[in-house]
Amino acid sequence: MAHGIDEVARVAGVSTATVSRALRGLPNVSDSTRERVRSVATQLGYVASPSAASLASGRTMTIGLLTPWVKHWFFANVIEGAERALQSEGFGALLYTFEISRNAPRRRVDPDVLRRRVDGILVVGLPLDPAEVAALVGLGHPMIFVGSGVEGQLTVRLDDLVTGRTATEHLIDLGHRRIGHISGAPDDVTPFSPPAARRRGWLEAMGAAGLSVEPTLEVHGHFDLDGGRDSMRQLLAQRPDVTAVFAASDEMAMGAILAVRELGLRVPQDVSVIGIDGHDLGELVGLTTMAHPAVEEGAAAAALLLTMIAGTSAPADLVYQTRLVRRSSTGPPREGVAHA
Amino acid sequence: MAHGIDEVARVAGVSTATVSRALRGLPNVSDSTRERVRSVATQLGYVASPSAASLASGRTMTIGLLTPWVKHWFFANVIEGAERALQSEGFGALLYTFEISRNAPRRRVDPDVLRRRVDGILVVGLPLDPAEVAALVGLGHPMIFVGSGVEGQLTVRLDDLVTGRTATEHLIDLGHRRIGHISGAPDDVTPFSPPAARRRGWLEAMGAAGLSVEPTLEVHGHFDLDGGRDSMRQLLAQRPDVTAVFAASDEMAMGAILAVRELGLRVPQDVSVIGIDGHDLGELVGLTTMAHPAVEEGAAAAALLLTMIAGTSAPADLVYQTRLVRRSSTGPPREGVAHA
DNA sequence: CTGTTAGCGCCTTCAG
DNA sequence: CTGAAGGCGCTAACAG
Numbered sequence: 001m002a003h004g005i006d007e008v009a010r011v012a013g014v015s016t017a018t019v020s021r022a023l024r025g026l027p028n029v030s031d032s033t034r035e036r037v038r039s040v041a042t043q044l045g046y047v048a049s050p051s052a053a054s055l056a057s058g059r060t061m062t063i064g065l066l067t068p069w070v071k072h073w074f075f076a077n078v079i080e081g082a083e084r085a086l087q088s089e090g091f092g093a094l095l096y097t098f099e100i101s102r103n104a105p106r107r108r109v110d111p112d113v114l115r116r117r118v119d120g121i122l123v124v125g126l127p128l129d130p131a132e133v134a135a136l137v138g139l140g141h142p143m144i145f146v147g148s149g150v151e152g153q154l155t156v157r158l159d160d161l162v163t164g165r166t167a168t169e170h171l172i173d174l175g176h177r178r179i180g181h182i183s184g185a186p187d188d189v190t191p192f193s194p195p196a197a198r199r200r201g202w203l204e205a206m207g208a209a210g211l212s213v214e215p216t217l218e219v220h221g222h223f224d225l226d227g228g229r230d231s232m233r234q235l236l237a238q239r240p241d242v243t244a245v246f247a248a249s250d251e252m253a254m255g256a257i258l259a260v261r262e263l264g265l266r267v268p269q270d271v272s273v274i275g276i277d278g279h280d281l282g283e284l285v286g287l288t289t290m291a292h293p294a295v296e297e298g299a300a301a302a303a304l305l306l307t308m309i310a311g312t313s314a315p316a317d318l319v320y321q322t323r324l325v326r327r328s329s330t331g332p333p334r335e336g337v338a339h340a
Numbered sequence: 341m342a343h344g345i346d347e348v349a350r351v352a353g354v355s356t357a358t359v360s361r362a363l364r365g366l367p368n369v370s371d372s373t374r375e376r377v378r379s380v381a382t383q384l385g386y387v388a389s390p391s392a393a394s395l396a397s398g399r400t401m402t403i404g405l406l407t408p409w410v411k412h413w414f415f416a417n418v419i420e421g422a423e424r425a426l427q428s429e430g431f432g433a434l435l436y437t438f439e440i441s442r443n444a445p446r447r448r449v450d451p452d453v454l455r456r457r458v459d460g461i462l463v464v465g466l467p468l469d470p471a472e473v474a475a476l477v478g479l480g481h482p483m484i485f486v487g488s489g490v491e492g493q494l495t496v497r498l499d500d501l502v503t504g505r506t507a508t509e510h511l512i513d514l515g516h517r518r519i520g521h522i523s524g525a526p527d528d529v530t531p532f533s534p535p536a537a538r539r540r541g542w543l544e545a546m547g548a549a550g551l552s553v554e555p556t557l558e559v560h561g562h563f564d565l566d567g568g569r570d571s572m573r574q575l576l577a578q579r580p581d582v583t584a585v586f587a588a589s590d591e592m593a594m595g596a597i598l599a600v601r602e603l604g605l606r607v608p609q610d611v612s613v614i615g616i617d618g619h620d621l622g623e624l625v626g627l628t629t630m631a632h633p634a635v636e637e638g639a640a641a642a643a644l645l646l647t648m649i650a651g652t653s654a655p656a657d658l659v660y661q662t663r664l665v666r667r668s669s670t671g672p673p674r675e676g677v678a679h680a
Numbered sequence: 681c682t683g684t685t686a687g688c689g690c691c692t693t694c695a696g
Numbered sequence: 697c698t699g700a701a702g703g704c705g706c707t708a709a710c711a712g
Contacts, residue, residue, distance in 0.1 A: 004689060015699045020691060028697055049456045051400065052689035054391035055704045065435070070420045071620075071635070076411040083410070083437050092457070095405070095433045097423050116389045116705095117432070225620060254624055280411075280565060284594055284624045295411070344705060355683045360707060368681055392705035395688045456689095 003044045012040040023048065062092040063305060064114045067124040068100040072224060073251060073279045074294050078124050078146050081298025089306055094118060098126060102222060111135040120305045122146060124298070127193065142308035142315075146301045147194060154308075156301040156318040158276075160194045163290045163322040164201020167246050167274045170288070170324055172209045175332045176244035176272060179206065181218045182231035182256060183248035195223075198248045198276065217242065221252075228255025229262075236263060236271075243333035244272035250279035250289050257285050257329065268331035278325060286328030292320050343384045352380040363388065402432040403645060404458040406449060408440040408466050412564060413591060413619045414634050418464050418486050421638025429646055434458060438466060442562060451475040460645045462486060464638070467533065482648035482655075486641045487534060494648075496641040496658040498616075500534045503630045503662040504541020507586050507614045510628070510664055512549045515672045516584035516612060519546065521558040522571035522596060523588035535563075538588045538616065557582065561592075568595025569602075576603060576611075583673035584612035590619035590629050597625050597669065608671035618665060626668030632660050 009016040014033060022029045022037035029037075040046075054060045063086055067075050083093045094117065100106045109132045114121065121136060121143040128136070133150050136143055142154075149155040171179050181202045184195040199218070206213045216238045221231040228247055232255065235242065247253035253275025260271045267273055267285075275282070278291025300318055307313040349356040354373060362369045362377035369377075380386075394400045403426055407415050423433045434457065440446045449472045454461065461476060461483040468476070473490050476483055482494075489495040511519050521542045524535040539558070546553045556578045561571040568587055572595065575582060587593035593615025600611045607613055607625075615622070618631025640658055647653040 005691095006689085016690075017692075017700080018698060021698090024691095030697060033697080047452045047455045048691095049395070049689055051391045051394035051456065052704090053691070055389065055395050055706085056689075056691035058691095058704080060391065062434075070410055070423070071413075071416040073411075076416045079435070080410045080437060083435050084439070087436065092453075093435045094402075095419070095423050095435050096427065097420060099424070112387045113432075115387045116391065225623075254621065258623060281594065281621050281624070283565075283598060284621070345707095346705085356706075357684080357708080358682055361682090364707095370681060373681080388707095389705055392688090393707070395690085396705080396707040398688080398707095 003046045005046070005048065008037065008041050008044055008046045011044065012037045020048075060117060060119050061090060062094050062118045063302065064094050064096060064118040064121045065124060066096050066098065066109060066121065066126050068098055068106070068126050070095070070097060073277055074147060074249070075125050077294030078298035078301070081295035081300075082122055082124070082146075082302040083298075084295075085299040085302035086306070089303075091119075091302075091306065100126075108132060109136065111139050114139055114141075120144075120309050122301055122305055123148065142305055144301050144305050144308075146297060149193070154304070154315050154317060156297055156304065156320075157194065158292055158320050158322055160197030161201045161204070163276060164198035164246070164248075165205045166201070166322070166324060167198075167276065167290050168202045168205035169209075170274060170326075171244040171246060171272060171330065172205060172211070174244070174272065174330060177211055177333075178239070178242045178244070179211070179217070180235045180239060180242040180245045181248070182228060182235060182245060182252055183218070183220055184223045184227075185220060195248050202246055223249055224251050225255040225258075228252030229259045230255070232256035232259035233262075236260070236265075242271065244268075244330070245274070247273060247275045250275035250277035250282050250287060253287055253289070253329070254279075254282070254285060257287070267329050269334060272330040272333070274330050276322065278323075282325075283327070288327045288330040289325050290322035291325045292322045343386045345386070345388065348377065348381050348384055348386045351384065352377045360388075400457060400459050401430060402434050402458045403642065404434050404436060404454045404461045405464060406436050406438065406461065406466050407464040408438055408446070410435070410437060413617060414487060414589070415465050417634030418638035418641070421635035421640075422462055422464070422486075422642040423638075424635075425639040425642035426646070429643075431459075431642075431646065448472060449476065451479050454479055454481075460484075460649050462641055462645055463488065482645055484641050484645050484648075486637060489533070494644070494655050494657060496637055496644065496660075497534065498632055498660050498662055500537030501541045501544070503616060503632075504538035504586070504588075505545045506541070506662070506664060507538075507616065507630050508542045508545035509549075510614060510666075511584040511586060511612060511670065512545060512551070514584070514612065514670060517551055517673075518579070518582045518584075519551070519557070520575045520579060520582040520585045521588070522568060522575060522585060522592055523558070523560055524563045524567075525560060535588050542586055563589055563592060565591050565595040565598075568592030569599045570595070572596035572599035573602075576600070576605075582611065584608075584670070585614070587613060587615045590615035590617035590622050590627060593627055593629070593669070594619075594622070594625055597627070607669050609674060612670040612673070614670050616662065618663075622665075623667070628667045628670040629665050630662035631665045632662045 005016045009019045022034040123145045125147040127148050144154045146156045219231040219235045221227040274288045276290045345356045349359045362374040463485045465487040467488050484494045486496045559571040559575045561567040614628045616630045
């Protein structure tokens with residue numbers, strides 16, 4: 001059963017050093033020796049102890065995945081893609097959730113739980129404050145942010161600005177002029193913050209079309225279904241004249257649609273709704289959206305992280321474009337009819 | 341920065357053994373000593389190396405989470421719950437995905453990747469063959485199955501039989517008599533298989549109501565949105581007279597609804613649809629469903645696994661009941677009208 | 681209650 | 697191309 005490296009060495013008639021080199025594919029081992037060692041190891045069912053290997057080498061072959069949730073679309077998809085990419089390179093994925101709840105403040109990220117436990121860190125959609133980032137950087141491992149970001153840190157993200165602009169332009173092209181925006185927490189003004197950039201895209205498109213943007217046109221809430229619903233209720237309460245809404249995520253958009261329906265209004269006849277993500281279930285409500293490949297983004301982020309760990313490659317941000325998927329939640333506005 | 345235990349020991353004026361005991365909360369350390377050690381450790385930023393600790397103790401404080409996907413509702417929720425529970429007990433969650441794809445056969449579970457790397461295993465919705473189970477058992481760690489199962493292994497699951505029966509009875513109570521069933525792979529006849537048990541529930545309810553169940557009333561496909569859609573298309577093609585369908589999962593049910601709509605039919609006027617899960621987005625299509633708390637199930641499974649690792653408690657299966665959530669996807673059948 | 685002493689199992693120089 | 701030997705940093709008896 002639990003054979004050690006020395007047993008393999010003994011049976012193969014070589015030293016433990018050679019076994020180690022042979023099994024890890026290091027150079028300076030003759031083919032014949034390597035082959036013999038391999039077969040003995042297989043026969044004995046030998047697998048190196050990760051703990052012992054880590055202790056001796058300093059490498060853990062493990063990546064820490066930090067995320068607020070795994071149950072939301074973006075996070076689940078990124079995590080799935082990342083795990084797959086890591087797995088194919090022999091790395092493991094250690095998952096850490098830091099729920100962002102409505103009631104309590106988020107638990108702070110404690111770098112100690114990652115200390116000497118991972119070779120790299122993937123932060124998935126988790127907005128960290130500077131102190132947390134500094135603490136993680138202090139761990140001395142490569143780190144990549146996916147779908148959130150921090151000045152000075154490598155990021156895999158969407159072209160949020162263009163995405164926000166394009167989504168808004170789609171509504172403008174359809175003839176809308178009073179276009180609301182619902183998004184995440186308003187206090188998030190990090191430059192790399194997706195919500196902030198998407199909002200800027202909305203502002204730019206509105207401005208370019210000569211449309212005025214009163215503060216009442218935007219509502220900030222939580223980045224999920226209920227958040228979208230709540231925000232939409234508020235938006236329609238304060239601006240019954242909006243004919244279209246750009247939601248910063250598909251889940252929010254779907255919540256918005258529910259809110260519209262609750263009020264006895266129809267999508268898109270009374271209110272058009274567009275989201276961002278390309279959520280698998282968007283089709284259920286005919287959601288028009290700006291789609292992007294979250295699984296692929298996760299895989300790319302993981303691959304990039306591994307090259308950084310390997311020390312090869314000059315790392316650079318990865319920016320994904322989104323693709324407009326037209327469905328039935330957007331359409332031309334009804335002429336001159338307010339639904340107040 | 342990276343201080344070792346001996347440095348803490350030196351500064352605190354005790355031995356490394358005492359530092360170890362003090363920091364891990366073991367008995368036989370005076371309060372004053374423990375306090376001093378703690379403060380020194382904090383001051384020095386000392387955290388024990390997991391590798392070294394594992395190597396010396398044989399414990400990894402890590403659980404392996406095996407799952408086909410993380411992006412589907414049940415899996416994401418269970419994983420999230422499990423991670424949270426593990427985290428609160430100081431355990432880490434190592435994620436391993438084994439995608440079940442339409443094209444390729446699933447990659448087999450190789451116990452070697454888990455060897456000496458985890459203290460326990462949580463299998464989430466992943467049907468394993470006997471050889472794989474045996475290999476995992478051979479690792480010598482406690483193992484729990486969530487939402488899938490194998491004879492002789494501890495399981496956390498739904499009362500699938502009752503759930504299937506109740507869902508079907510709901511349709512029968514509404515007046516339906518030709519009730520189809522769409523579910524997962526037909527070759528899965530494991531006794532503990534949720535699809536099989538849910539199907540049995542359907543059969544029992546039909547039988548109890550004196551309704552005949554022709555083979556054409558059931559279609560088996562993939563356990564996701566597209567699988568549900570495909571299955572529903574096929575079902576309606578071969579049985580245009582069905583007035584209601586019981587889908588084995590909400591994602592399948594939502595796919596079924598899409599298929600119904602594609603055919604120009606309406607839910608529930610032409611066809612009623614009920615699913616299982618209580619998916620967060622079920623509300624979008626007014627999906628009637630048998631809801632269950634997947635996050636809680638994941639947390640409970642993790643907690644149970646930890647008690648097994650600790651050696652306390654006599655482990656027993658955990659069986660969750662589901663709750664009928666009536667929404668608009670189910671209603672009485674139209675009288676005597678076939679929609680062929 | 682605390683210290684001493686062996687390892688835990690592997691990797692990695694350094695020789696040869 | 698291969699072997700010898702010293703850690704990696706901690707835990708777990710066993711004394712005291």
